[in-house]
Amino acid sequence: MRPLLTGLFNIALLLTNTLLLIGPLLLIALAKFVLPGQGARDACSRGVMWVAEFWAENCKRIFALTTPTHWDIRGNAELRSDRSYLVISNHQSWVDIPALVQAFNRKTPYFKFFLKQQLIWVPFLGLAFWALDYPFMKRYSKAFLAKNPHMQGKDLQITKAACEKFKRLPVTVVNYLEGTRFTPVKQAQQGSPYQYLLKPKAGGVAFVLAALGEQIDAVLDVTLVYPGKQVPGFWALLSGQVPRVIVDIQTRELDPALWQGDYEQDGEFRQYLQGWVTQLWQDKDSRIAQLRAEAD
Numbered sequence: 001m002r003p004l005l006t007g008l009f010n011i012a013l014l015l016t017n018t019l020l021l022i023g024p025l026l027l028i029a030l031a032k033f034v035l036p037g038q039g040a041r042d043a044c045s046r047g048v049m050w051v052a053e054f055w056a057e058n059c060k061r062i063f064a065l066t067t068p069t070h071w072d073i074r075g076n077a078e079l080r081s082d083r084s085y086l087v088i089s090n091h092q093s094w095v096d097i098p099a100l101v102q103a104f105n106r107k108t109p110y111f112k113f114f115l116k117q118q119l120i121w122v123p124f125l126g127l128a129f130w131a132l133d134y135p136f137m138k139r140y141s142k143a144f145l146a147k148n149p150h151m152q153g154k155d156l157q158i159t160k161a162a163c164e165k166f167k168r169l170p171v172t173v174v175n176y177l178e179g180t181r182f183t184p185v186k187q188a189q190q191g192s193p194y195q196y197l198l199k200p201k202a203g204g205v206a207f208v209l210a211a212l213g214e215q216i217d218a219v220l221d222v223t224l225v226y227p228g229k230q231v232p233g234f235w236a237l238l239s240g241q242v243p244r245v246i247v248d249i250q251t252r253e254l255d256p257a258l259w260q261g262d263y264e265q266d267g268e269f270r271q272y273l274q275g276w277v278t279q280l281w282q283d284k285d286s287r288i289a290q291l292r293a294e295a296d
Helices: 002-034 038-066 096-104 117-121 125-131 142-147 154-162 184-190 202-215 234-238 267-295
Strands: 070-074 085-089 111-113 172-176 218-225 244-252
Touching: 002 038, 002 125, 002 234, 038 096, 038 125, 070 096, 085 096, 085 202, 096 218, 096 244, 172 202, 202 267, 218 267, 244 267
Parallel strands: 070 244, 085 172, 085 218, 111 172
Antiparallel strands: 218 244
């Protein structure tokens, strides 16, 4: 009964936190939409980020007060809010998002994900995502490009234009190379060569680097580990049944060569970037094995 009551209590607290702060966020978003001048819009962007960080900090306080979860965070002491980062992480559970909040909120710029362009039309959320400067991306399929060759590269141009604002404000962009949450079933279906990971998708990170490479100061290689036999779901976190989460962060310098080629058209560059991703993933698989062994 206690886990159920804890979970319901936390849902109520998180919902209250969200409802109290969504109003100010949307008001600043509307001001950003209507005010003239880049300076005023940038000021609104900073205001929206402050609200988002305050919301995230309240979420951290809620989990600290109501759950026994120990967030074992390693390697974030030297992070700075005035630098831009690319976060590359393994992905196992919805708990991964609160783990990133615990590790990065108010230590780096508020993190962002690349979103599908269609999400901008979702009521309220679309405006909030826009105000938070989430980059909206439009990807054309190979079949579409075969029929419309004049659109080749247009998706990257759209995304680069959306990322222009990051030249004025620092950013933290999160990229999950696996593209989906890890499960043993997916691992078997893929024939993944890794013990704890799915196959990485180099195309996604190539797209991010092509759009943002010059703005990124470093790569934050994040390895998430949940000690125990099962990966917990979000309800387990809400109900106080996640004893420990390991968030291991290794800062890597970003080689400019990783964004100075055409991933789709240049085979040699594609092979180079895929090799970088493969090495990164081999290191991460070994790191997970090491962290799990230490936790047992």
